[in-house]
Amino acid sequence: MYKAQRTGDLSRISCNLPDRIKRVVDRISPEMASRLEELRINAGVPLMGVFSGFDRFICEDGTFTDKPETAFRVGREEVEELFYRLCEHSVYAYQEDIARGFITIKGGFRAGICGRVVYQGQAIKGMKDISSVCIRVSRELKGCAEEIFPFIMSGSHDIWNTMVISPPRCGKTTMLRDICRIISTGSEKAGFAGLRTVIVDERSEIAACYMGIAQNDCGPRTDVLDGCRKPEGIEMALRGMSPAVIVVDELGTRQDAESVRMAWNAGARIVATAHAYDTGDLRERLGFGMLIGKGGFERCIVLGIRDGKRWVKVTDAYGNLLYRNDKAPGMHDGIFRMHGHGDEAVGEAERQAACASEA
């Protein structure tokens, strides 16, 4: 039995927050802080915490409520100050990220930003009048892919082309990151030697590079093309780095699918993720049919949540079940009873309908 190690600490975010918000966030109980997935800071509206499948407003004393009128409200200047702090008071240094709508913070956290979009011709130049910031708490779950790894390796020196699929917020990227770490490091337990790996990290979510340094452990044989679009990144990696494996997140366009084909033709293996409920769902997408089934990805890892419980399964290219676990290792389930300070039961969460569908 493998045990996943969870890393990621809210205190690493709170040091970026304006004083008043920091005081509130510091008061959140460690139990709740460890389960917080997002912190939504919106000018003029209550501070909100997002957990696995539900959200609650945050009160001034760090407890949670579903009544917005009793929650802590964020001021407009505070959102602006937060934005400048996240940019290290150097907006120009983050202008490409800002144009894409998010900033990667030291520690691997990502802050999505909203405001008035500024165009230059057809392209987004930047953003002004920042009105909200959504800080996504990045947590590495080292070991969460250990159990499924034997099903995606093909001998001691090769892996199957693998696709991780799930609806949003079910842990695709977390799983992908750990698979990448194992491929790059190798696994004594599984009898697998490490392989040269390149991550094409278009949205800086896998390695979460900050000033060129990966904030997450992606293994010693991993090179990262940070902020690079997938088609160009795959081509650059093939030309320059001769990788055995290329790791990409969120394939979604026909161009992405064609790039994957190109990598296969060049002899590289691909480990990728895509938003979908199951392989059938993905097969019907424009340009994606050729990636699923015979001659496509040889392994599919499907993640989901059913009745609040996370599950993971591995199938081969023909849909034959190779592995199934109704408790994805190390990941929090969607439903749990929330407790505020003083053991006050705040509520039982509802599951997101999107995640409830099982393949």
Place this chain on the structure above:
Amino acid sequence: MGMRLSARLKDRQLALQKLKDILLFLENEMCAMGKPLNKVFEDLAKGNYGGVWTPVFHLSGGILKEQSLNAGSAWRIALKETAATLPLTLEDLDLLRDFGELLGKTDREMQQAVLNMEKEKLAAMEQKAREAAETTGRLYRNLGALMGAAAVILLI
């Protein structure tokens, strides 16, 4: 005494010229390399490229990094703390107080414009300091020589 006063005027002009050179460094690091301000200031202080301005940039970089203040506030604090080490007049310090105010708040294009504006301002200040060094400096030197000669005559 006259020589010392004259040298101080020359140092003032050189300090302003140095800050003008530093602007080129800032322009390269910020607009071309896209490094954040605290890193640029840190590099400037580390490489000793800053000359007499090294303590100001070292302190500003530290404030930016540790106290998370904006560049304007960090610069003002650092300038106030290190003013005694700079060969500048009160008028110069007043004019330079707002130097950091617009740094870091906009995109590269606008930062370039901000730095160009500062370059023009510094060029005018340096020109004034150069003229002062030539005219007033010569006056101090001549006065110093005259006073020295007068003292020698009196002693004889």
